[in-house]
Amino acid sequence: MIYALRCNVGHMVDLTQLASNLGVSEGILLIIAAVAIVLGITLAFIGKKLWKRIMSMIGGLLGASLGFVIGLSLGGELAALILTVIGGILGSLLFAKIVEVALAILCGALAFGVVFLLTGSLLAGGIIAVVAFVICFLFVEKVVGILMAIAGALLAGVGLMLLGLGTELAAIVSLVIMVAGAIVQTLFIPDKKKKTAMAPACKNCPGTMVRDAATGGWYCPNCGAIEPVEPTS
Numbered sequence: 001m002i003y004a005l006r007c008n009v010g011h012m013v014d015l016t017q018l019a020s021n022l023g024v025s026e027g028i029l030l031i032i033a034a035v036a037i038v039l040g041i042t043l044a045f046i047g048k049k050l051w052k053r054i055m056s057m058i059g060g061l062l063g064a065s066l067g068f069v070i071g072l073s074l075g076g077e078l079a080a081l082i083l084t085v086i087g088g089i090l091g092s093l094l095f096a097k098i099v100e101v102a103l104a105i106l107c108g109a110l111a112f113g114v115v116f117l118l119t120g121s122l123l124a125g126g127i128i129a130v131v132a133f134v135i136c137f138l139f140v141e142k143v144v145g146i147l148m149a150i151a152g153a154l155l156a157g158v159g160l161m162l163l164g165l166g167t168e169l170a171a172i173v174s175l176v177i178m179v180a181g182a183i184v185q186t187l188f189i190p191d192k193k194k195k196t197a198m199a200p201a202c203k204n205c206p207g208t209m210v211r212d213a214a215t216g217g218w219y220c221p222n223c224g225a226i227e228p229v230e231p232t233s
């Protein structure tokens with residue numbers, strides 16, 4: 001497929017030619033293109049909201065298959081069955097966190113690479129790497145939003161090319177989706193972490209409550225009202 005696309009760089013992708021190269025009918029190619037465009041645009045604009053669910057699905061599948069293989073090698077079918085269930089649950093619970101940490105490590109490694117290449121200093125690279133890791137981890141939802149916008153826009157661009165749009169035009173549309181998606185996801189979709197940490201307004205006066213470190217609940221510096229710890233997270 002990459003070969004077929006590369007042959008057509010700079011002008012329209014010949015659908016009939018591509019379909020016969022891939023050994024599928026044009027109809028199927030059109031369906032794939034439509035799915036790629038819809039999925040790509042969805043990911044580009046609201047991928048951040050779906051990301052946890054996608055990651056826990058992938059993690060569940062990985063954990064289940066790992067559990068199955070380990071169980072089978074340990075003690076036959078029953079062990080495999082039990083470990084598949086346990087692995088699936090653990091995988092879906094942990095994977096999103098693991099990927100968040102992995103993303104932050106990747107940010108740190110990239111920052112280290114760039115700084116080390118520019119300055120040749122291990123120390124400077126190391127310091128920047130730690131800073132990049134922390135920033136990336138704190139703002140992981142923003143990073144995910146931007147990554148989703150890039151991935152979704154590329155997917156939609158490939159779909160548009162398959163539909164017969166010229167490569168330049170597909171690239172331009174893809175770039176527009178990428179920028180718009182990144183803006184929407186970073187500025188207009190609130191981060192989950194921020195939402196839960198947002199301070200409530202005081203019920204007795206116009207003041208805003210602050211966290212009381214001693215009790216973990218809310219406290220109004222204006223009138224002294226106290227709000228106990230909320231039951232949900």
Ligand SMILES: [Zn+2]
Pocket residue numbers: 202203204205206207220221222223224225
């Ligand atoms: Zn108050």
